[in-house]
Amino acid sequence: MAELYSWLVSFFVLIALLIVIVYQLMCLADLEFDYINPYDSSSRINRVILPEFITQGVLCLFYLVTGHWFMSLLSVPYLYYNVRQYLQRKHLVDVTEIFNLLHWEKKQRLFKLFYLIFLLFLTIFWMILTALDEHD
């Protein structure tokens, strides 16, 4: 049963991460179409960046603790990238250069988005598998 719960938890964490990323993408898109100004856009994005990084780190750790080393391994590259950005102090969006970096910022987040969706599918797969196992 614990197995199933651990998958459920990771499922919801992934959903939360997805929401955060989509929110950032929306801010960027709004900026591109001139619905909000760069100050608001970047402060909104920057507000959720650290929570995103932390949640992702926790998720990775959670996989490890619950013994799902394969999933943990899968989320390590993402974690590594985040940590590197953080150490280089590049993790926050730079309001002064945001328009020049817009393309890159969007690409980066889209990539993260697809990566998370991939993880999400895997999680659902494992979850169903576990549920079936336990059912039997």
Add this chain to the structure above:
Amino acid sequence: MGTENPGRPNFPARPAATPFAAAPPQNVMPFSSSGPLVGSEASGFRPTSPAAPQPTVPFSSSGPLAGSQSSGFRLPPPPRYTDPSVPPPASNVPPTGGPFQRFPTPPFPSTVQAPASRVPLVGQPIAQPPAPPVSFRPQPQIPPVPMGAPPQSVNSAPPNVNAPYSVSDSSFPAPMTNFQSSFPGYARMQSNADLQSPPMQSSFPSHQGGYAPAPPTSSTPFLSHQGGYVPPPPVAAPLGVQSRDQMQYPGSGPPGSIQGLIEDFSSLSIGSVPGSIDPGVDPKALPRPLEGDVEPKLFSEMYPMNCNPRFLRLTTSGIPNSQSLASRWHLPLGAVVCPLAEAPDGEEVPVVNFVSTGIIRCRRCRTYVNPYVTFTDAGRKWRCNICSLLNDVPGDYFAHLDATGKRIDLDQRPELTKGSVEFVAPTEYMMRPPMPPVYFFLIDVSVSAVRSGMIEVVAQTIRSCLDELPGYPRTQIGFATFDSAIHFYNMKSSLTQPQMMVVSDLDDIFVPLPDDLLVNLSESRSVVETFLDSLPSMFQDNVNVESAFGPALKAAFMVMSQLGGKLLIFQNTLPSLGVGRLKLRGDDLRVYGTDKEHMLRIPEDQFYKQMAAELTKYQIAVNIYAFSDKYTDIASLGTLAKYTGGQVCYYPGFQSAIHGEKLRHELARDLTRETAWESVMRIRCGKGVRFTSYHGNFMLRSTDLMALPAVDCDKAYAMQLTLEETLLTTQTVYFQVALLYTASCGERRIRVHTAAAPVVADLGEMYRQADVGAVVSVFSRLAIEKTLSSKLEDARNSVQLRIVKALKEYRNLYAVQHRLGGRIIFPESLKFLPLYGLALCRSTPLRGGYADAPLDERCSAGYTMMTLPVKKLLKLLYPSLIRLDEYLLKASAQVDDFKNLEKRLPLAAENLDSRGLYLYDDGFRFNIWFGRALSPDVAMNLLGADFAAELSKVTLSERENEMSRKLMRILKKLRESDPSFYHLCHLVRQGEQPREGFLLLSNLVEDQMGGANGYVDWILQIHRQVQQNP
């Protein structure tokens, strides 16, 4: 074949000379003329005019057409060929007439008229069968000419088959392409060509027929570029040719020789073995911009209603019609805008006040009304030239149209006749009441600032400028000083003495008496004067070595955030306390050459970027004046200026005795020049193109809106455009720069500059229309930006690479028709590009490595170059070098003669005669070089008794003799001609090391110096790379 003739010079003459000039005036109405009409005229006119291009053609069908051409190749000849037909309409419709003059060069005619010289070109197949195989090798390799004959023939075939003589315009391009193609594709078509070429030379029409059955070479293609407006009078091919012939002769008069006509490019002979010991280049023959910056005349003549090039310069005024063409243009495609450039007396920008009607703008794209809009429907509607939407003319703005479709009140409407106008903006354009000019001074009073004498000079200068500050009587002014604490000054008008308040809690800044720190100058004038008088003495015993720069900046921001304005920071000590403190960095030699190198050139602390963003948000512009003799991290401080539309002035090792005059002049100019406040700038352009990147000192507020808290005449902005559509269907692209600002007088205004540029389908034409000044300006900004993210080496290489690519592409255009051998060719318009590229690589921000320029100087030069208008940038890159002694010795010479005498010399040490006296002027300083064998008389006259002393300790001042007075007059005159910066005078004697090295020798860009190339080597290197296979 047509492509190679330059013909540039001769077009002006052209329209007049054209037999057609008198021709069909009737068909002129820009948008309205009908096909049948055209046809009938044409037929009456000359026998063979099968092709009556419909007036609509240019708009509708030209797109696909152009596409095919461009994909295939360049299609330069068509436009030329046909243009004779164009003049008549042009003459009828003056406004539209502009465009036509520009494609004057008839490619074909020239072949006809100068058969002899042409032979090798035209008849390549015949002429050179035996030997040349070798020389021709390169051609097949040339990538950009992917379409050899086969694709073309394919291309051309269908139209011909379908409509050999028909009216459809598709047939037009065909012949031309065909024509051209024969050369590039020559190798494969040889047998074919052999047969055909003889007739081709002997008679034009027949040749054409031989190639592709489409005799009616009429003007469509040309029109398609050019004249959306003008229905082309159809011209039959034979006719075209003849007329060409006739006109050509008169036309070719000006250029002088047929050779001049044919050679579209400049070329340099380079020894057959590039890189051998004797390079085979005659250094004297290399092109040098000794005339300074020459604005491209052609363009402004073509579109007389364009704004003056001092406001807007395009890197090429031929806008490519397709993305594939644009991708072959390896130079930047964009513009340099200097919205408030100083206009000479009598050419001021007219101010228009639409009180009753509101400002007339397009409903959809918000374009301002300009000379290129057209009025229709008896004057009730106007068509936007940028998005071609029909707008209603407001009742109060209505005027009848005359017979030619022009408004009858045209001469009273500057906005419809001038490319630059200024509209008075009504309240819809204000977010808040227009702000008064605000000047806030933040002055470092730590011990080093006191010792350098900076405070005294600053205080005196500000005091002397109080009367001239713009915006009397609304001007506001305020002061704060800082060392390890922040001192505010209450200047309330009721006081007699300013009150000083000290805030030493740096962690939690608060502003005492927020309302009285920024005061109205006219009310508190006496308090301000008292303060400025006492400021130098107040701190003269200060021994504080700390600098709480960051907290002081925050405090100043709090004071100013209500209004915005200009914040002038005088900074002398590396920020050491509170937020934003900086470390000593940049003295680490090992960092250079590694991936971390660029980190030295970007702000160390995010605080500065965040502050800059905040400052811009509240309309505060920051000008940084830095004076330290030690490292002060200009890279970080300059960020404040970069994102707020300010500037960085750096006076390394400031000493009031030496640099005082320079600071005084530059600060006074900063305070008194006309400034635009709380402004935003946007540049609009026609459908299909879009500005995508912007370079300069400003912050983007949305994708295409530049926020500029303060703008003045010394600031220019560069931008690059991209094509959004694969194919442009319009013939002209319009650009409109709009700067919305608050003038110092408190009026909200919009300055609008409008320019039109033709769309071209031919790469050669783009090169012909290129503007080297604008290209170099954009280049230098890109290169400097690149130094912020990669190594200096990489930035230099990228400059070189782009030049090579551009020249290679150009060579490929012509290599096929000319046996170029070892020659290097470049377009006439870009002949200085390699030299400026070299000068750019050797300019302070990009040169060498660690030892070649102190980091702070590098950064400040970088920030300065990001703002410079084209002319000043070119002067800085290739300074003038003038020999003075002969002039000084001439007894009777007056300053007036100096103009004639002013002969700029190439910047090479071999031009320095040790018996001479030379003046080096880069727009920022004068270096006067005394030759070792200069007659002692001259030196004594100029320097007085200490003429033999070490010159670093001698200052130049006027002495009691004619020679000295004359020199001072010259210097004064030169300074007056360029008032933006004060030229500080440095004296140096030949052989006086190391001063001679860094003052002069390292700036002689044509000489080899350290690891940097000299001009000859550079040219050879570029040439070698151009010749290399891709």
